[in-house]
Amino acid sequence: MTITAMPGAPAGDAAPEEKKGGKKKLVIVVVLLAVLGGAGYWFFLKPSGPPPPPEPGEVTALEPIQVNLAGGHFLRIGIALQATTTVAHDVEGSKALDAVIHVYSGKKLEEVMAPKEREHLKEELKKEVDHLYHGDVMDVYLTEYVAQ
Template identity: 40%
Template sequence: MPEKRVIGAQSRKIGGGQAAPAPAAPEPEAAPRRGRGRLIVVLAAVLAVVATGAFVLLRPSEPAAPVEPEPGDTVAIEPRNINLADGHYLRLGFAIELVAEVEEVATAQATDIAIALFTGRTVTEVNDPERREELKSELSERLVEAYEGEVLAVYFTDFVTQ
């Protein structure tokens, strides 16, 4: 008698009682990663925010409005005769107003600056009200510069020409 063969399910192997593992499906090709593109965009945005914050915080602030110094003591300068042109002279006395922090200054330099400014000018020039104000402003500027900000203003106390 011929042998009988039993044909069973194809998933079963002959001679073993375990099912054969299902063949693994071939892996699809790796798709390009989208995560790197997003990461670059996020990093660029974070960098832009940090740069803007640093610019705003570290930029030089607008200069504050200069603080006006408070007026202090006034120092009178003794009147002096100053030679003008054509044999005339000017008797000039003035006072300098100091800033509040300064109590006193040496007046010799102020007298010297005034003499240098007015010497040799004509009587007509120093008697003209507009020109007198210009000379007073120039004297004030020179004194502020010479005394390095200790002088606030200049006032004529004696102004006589002959």
Template identity: 40%
Template sequence: MVEQRTVGRPVNVRGAPAQEETRSTMTHAEEGPPRRRRGLVVLVVLVVVLAAAAAAYVLRPWESDAAAPEKAPELGLVVPVDPISVNLADGHYLRLGFSIQLKKGATKDLQVARALDIAIATYSGKDVAEVNDPARREELKAELLTQLSATFKEVVDVYLTDYVTQ
């Protein structure tokens, strides 16, 4: 028996040349979708990194004069104010003496009468229980300091030196 072999392209049943799948076309066909997925993953990661960088840039606290904490002023003179009696509610009174801490460089020419008027307005008419309560006493002291600081720009702090109720 003689075997015949054709050299050349294989022919399918109808006589048209058959298409061979070569190893290279199979590799490209199989690598197509994973490459697209890999590209998609890279793109998503890139977007997330850019979004994080933008958020860090926007939310980062920048050092500025407005955000920086205010430096405490240097302390200067302390002006004592003579004790006074302030009328409280129900016939009671408060003997109140205080000193005013000024900023460094401020002159001692503080209008003590005006400071006394502010203190009288702050404390008068309060109940004895109210002025004797330590928490409320601190609140009243802070209120006095706020009013004195608004009136006299050089005031830094207030120290209670005499505080007696009856």
């Protein structure tokens, strides 16, 4: 003789209650694992603020060039590039010299000689060089600046 159900309890009611309790336990375990995973990330793997600023590396001085200004004037300008320590070699300057020509050529003599405008043009050059060198150059210095 085989017993398939306990006396006094209907045979079909026991299985759904066990499944229902099993689903609740599974949901609780999943939520608990998500909370523990989030807490572990927060305390151990979370980035600790912004990255440190780049450290200055070598300065590469470039040969001065002459740039044509408006009205038959010209500007003789020399620059030096301050690389970051992430650069393992000297910075090749042809892209920077091209940026100098792009930023300064065609400007009026009054524009390149006014102190405020000169600083503005230098900042524009610095942004252009930063873009061209993908952040490997952190500053641009004017080593020669003669307009005529």
